[in-house]
Every structure is written in structure tokens, then in C-alpha cells.
Amino acid sequence: MHQFTTVDGPVPVISMVDERLSTTTICLASKYGSRLDPEGRCGLAHVLEHVLMSAPVGAVPSLSEYVERLGGHANAETGLDRMLFYAQTDPDDAEEIAGLLHQAVLQPRWSEDVLEQEKRSVFQELAMAAADHSDVAQDAFLARFFPGHPMGRPVAGTKADVERCDTASVAAAHEERMLTAALSVIVVGPRVPKSVDPVVAGIDQRVLAAIGTAPATVPPSPAPLPLQPVHWSTEFTWLCVGARSVPEGDPQRHRFDVLAQLLGSSPSSLLYRRLRGEAGLAYTFHAWNRGYADTGVWRVLAGVEPGNGDAALDVIRATLDEVATKGPAPDDVASARRQTRMRILTSMDTPLDCARFLALRAGGLGSWSPAQEVASIDAVTADDLRSAAVQVRDGLRVVGSPVAL
Known part of the structure; x- marks a missing residue:
């Protein structure tokens, strides 16, 4: 049986905990992301991740x-x-690995050679992403939604x-x-x-005292750019369609999560029946909702x-309407x-997947448990979904990649 616990502290x-598991996964989840990269250093957090x-x-x-x-x-x-x-390892190695993970992330040893090596690796990532138009479309979509704002910059x-x-x-x-x-x-x-406790792992008290002292405020999100037509290319195109939803901790978040399944890639979804089954206009597509500190984004790719x-765009709009x-x-x-509940349970x-899910959901959300998450999903009503669909429909923005030259 799963035993879910949270020990509060800095x-x-x-x-x-599940005694039947034969591996141990340890994850350190930091609330530092690319939106905090300073001007002229877009990608700094990503480079830091590589180096650590x-x-x-x-x-x-x-x-x-x-x-x-x-x-x-x-x-x-x-x-x-x-x-x-994160690291997934044999339980017998977990004590040592937990300590090393703390040291690597919290008390690194800087090396010019490692930095240059990892910058070359990042350049390869950037080249690969530029060749993947599904990535390009999503970056362009966020840039359209958050013009001139750190949320609109490419994470990498x-x-x-x-x-x-x-x-x-x-x-x-x-x-x-x-x-x-x-x-x-x-x-x-x-x-x-025991060494998942950073004190037991030997982390310096000065380092521990600094954790969580950054202000919780984030720059306000700007209004998205006006709706613009898609300039279609003559190639296979990735279409990203969506709107703002709600922040990560908002109690209405679950209605947007369920809406993503209602209009998702499962054969049971309404959009699947309309877009793929009846119209035959898309072989592959996905829908998801992602909440951030002060806003959220719901989208279909x-x-x-x-x-x-x-x-295809007409079908998506008509289904939302x-x-x-x-x-x-x-x-x-x-x-x-x-479908939404099953995604939680399979994670x-x-x-x-469980460690990553807990890092994204439980970290920073206060009192939380998988059972509460499932109960909140089960409480979503047809009226909740209609309300979420109104917000998405009325705030819809669209981008495609590649674009016509």
C-alpha cells in the first residue's frame, strides 16, 4: 500500500513509500525557472541545470x-x-545518492571545462529544437501570449x-x-x-538558511498580442491553439485539466471524434493545461x-464553441x-513519473494529497467545463509552424 507523507520544514x-517497490527515486524540486533569467541571459537556468x-x-x-x-x-x-x-537507483544505493544529489545541486564545484562542455551540449539541443516544428510552434505560442515578458522566452x-x-x-x-x-x-x-534531509547530507547551514528567502512575487503577465491569422506554409504544419487558464494553485484548475481530456487525443474525447473521426483532418494531436505562479495556459497542439x-482550426473552434x-x-x-483521474493514478x-508528478503538484501547494486531487477532479461538473470552454474560446490565440515564406 502507498503511504503518502509530507514533513514540513525549510x-x-x-x-x-511502498515496500513492494524495488527502486528508490529522489527528486529535488526548485521553484527557480527560466522566467527568472536576467535580460540578455535567456537560457541561463537551463545552462545551470546542465552544469550541476x-x-x-x-x-x-x-x-x-x-x-x-x-x-x-x-x-x-x-x-x-x-x-x-532526479535520480532513480537501487534502494541500497539511495543513501549515498541522496547525499550526492544534495551536494551536486546545493554546493556545486564550478569548472570552466564543464561549463564549456555543457554549453556545446545546449547548442545541440537548440539546433534539434529548431528542427522540430512542434517545439517551434509552442515557443511562438508562448511568445504571442506573453509578449516582451520572461514567460514568452524560450526555456532553453x-x-x-x-x-x-x-x-x-x-x-x-x-x-x-x-x-x-x-x-x-x-x-x-x-x-x-536519512540523507534526503539536507542537514544529514552535510549541507552548509548558510546555504540552507537562504532557501526560500526570495520574494514570492513575479512580474505581472502582459496582455496577449491581438488575434492574428495563421499564414499557412505548403508543408506539414504544427498548429498550437489555446488561451490563458488559471494559476497553479487556483481551485478552478481542475476544470481546465478535465477540459483538456474532453478535447484531448483519446478516442473517447469529443474533439477526437470531430477532428480525427468525422473530419479526418489530424492524425496526432494533444491537449493539456499548465498552471504557473500567476497564470496558466490551456492548449491544443x-x-x-x-x-x-x-x-482543422474551424473544427477546433466549433467544438470549443x-x-x-x-x-x-x-x-x-x-x-x-x-481520463483525468486515470492520468493521476498511472503517474x-x-x-x-510519481516523483515528477509530486514535484509538480505537491511542491508549494500546501496541504495536498493524491486523494484530494482525485476528489477535486470528480467534483468537476458540466457547468464547470462550459465555463472553462467559454474562457478558452474567448481568449483563443493561434500559431503554426512552419509559416509561409
Whole structure:
């Protein structure tokens, strides 16, 4: 049986203990993300993430290499408003790995060679993302929604800004921004290692005292740019359609999550039946909602063939309008709630996914549990979904990539 607990403190520890598990996953979740990158240093948080996972720690060349040599898996990710550092390992190695993870993230050893190595790696990421038009469309969508604002900048950065990153700027971002942001530790495994407590791991008290001292305020989000027509190319195009929803901690968040399933890629969804089944206009598409500190974004990403863009967009708009004006049918509401609930449950059943889910959901949300999440989903009504659809329909913005030359 799962035993879910939260131990409060300067660095809260959120754990999901199941004695049947044969691996332990440890995740450090920081509320520092790319939206806090200073002007002219877009991508600084992303570069920092790379360096922390690749720099020497303790007596080993890097946390990533050491964990993988033990047969485990280690990785990290940067988002607009948070960073995750995680390792999945044998429970017998978890004490050592938890301590090394704390040291790598909170007390790094800076290396010019590692920084240059990881900047080259980031350049390869940027090149790969530029060749993936589904990524390009999403970056363009956020830039349209948050013009001139840190939320509208690409998380991975730009080549020119990444090139300007040096050891001094990376170290300053770590000390002034990351170490002062809120931090939580998530553990999923058969037991909780003692060294997930940063004090037990030997982290300096000065470092611990700084955690969570950064102001909670964020720059206000600007109004999105006016609605603009899509200039279709003659190639296969990724279409990103969406609107603002609500912040991460807003009690109305669940209605937008369920709306994403109602209009998602499952054959049970209303949009699947309209867009793929009846019209045959899209083979692959996804819908999701993402909440941030002060706002949220709900969106659909669909791939369309040349010549089908306007027709696909018309179907998406018409389906949204149908839900906004008439409300969804009772069986569609029930199905969308079940789909949303199942996403929670399947995440809980996979240790690494569970740790990431807890980091994104539980960290910083106060009193929270998977049972509360499921109960909130089950409480979403047809009227709630109609209200969410009205907000999305009325605030809709659209971008596509590639665009016509």
C-alpha cells in the first residue's frame, strides 16, 4: 500500500513509500525557472541545470555518470517556473545518492571545462529544437501570449545568450536565484533514506538558511498580442491553439485539466471524434493545461497536412464553441473525468513519473494529497467545463509552424 507523507520544514520532504517497490527515486524540486533569467541571459537556468548534473561531486566525476554506472538513471529538467533534479537507483544505493544529489545541486564545484562542455551540449539541443516544428510552434505560442515578458522566452535560451554565459554568471544565478527559491525533496521508494534531509547530507547551514528567502512575487503577465491569422506554409504544419487558464494553485484548475481530456487525443474525447473521426483532418494531436505562479495556459497542439489548416482550426473552434454554449453531454463529462483521474493514478503507479508528478503538484501547494486531487477532479461538473470552454474560446490565440515564406 502507498503511504503518502509530507514533513514540513525549510526543505519539505514529500514521500510516497511502498515496500513492494524495488527502486528508490529522489527528486529535488526548485521553484527557480527560466522566467527568472536576467535580460540578455535567456537560457541561463537551463545552462545551470546542465552544469550541476555534469560537474564533479564528492569523489566522482559527475552525479549523472555515477548514478548510471550503478545501474540507475539520473536527469534534470528546466521549465518556466521550476527545475527538477532526479535520480532513480537501487534502494541500497539511495543513501549515498541522496547525499550526492544534495551536494551536486546545493554546493556545486564550478569548472570552466564543464561549463564549456555543457554549453556545446545546449547548442545541440537548440539546433534539434529548431528542427522540430512542434517545439517551434509552442515557443511562438508562448511568445504571442506573453509578449516582451520572461514567460514568452524560450526555456532553453538562444544561442547568442547561451554563448554569453560564463562561470561568474552561472555561479551568480545559482547563489542569488536558485538557492533563494523554495525547494522541496520528493522520495518514492520502499523506504526514505536519512540523507534526503539536507542537514544529514552535510549541507552548509548558510546555504540552507537562504532557501526560500526570495520574494514570492513575479512580474505581472502582459496582455496577449491581438488575434492574428495563421499564414499557412505548403508543408506539414504544427498548429498550437489555446488561451490563458488559471494559476497553479487556483481551485478552478481542475476544470481546465478535465477540459483538456474532453478535447484531448483519446478516442473517447469529443474533439477526437470531430477532428480525427468525422473530419479526418489530424492524425496526432494533444491537449493539456499548465498552471504557473500567476497564470496558466490551456492548449491544443495538432499536426495538419498542407491545405487542411483552416478546416482543422474551424473544427477546433466549433467544438470549443459547442462546449461553451451547450455544455458537454453527461457521458462525455464522465469519460473526461475518468481520463483525468486515470492520468493521476498511472503517474502514481510508476515511481519516476510519481516523483515528477509530486514535484509538480505537491511542491508549494500546501496541504495536498493524491486523494484530494482525485476528489477535486470528480467534483468537476458540466457547468464547470462550459465555463472553462467559454474562457478558452474567448481568449483563443493561434500559431503554426512552419509559416509561409
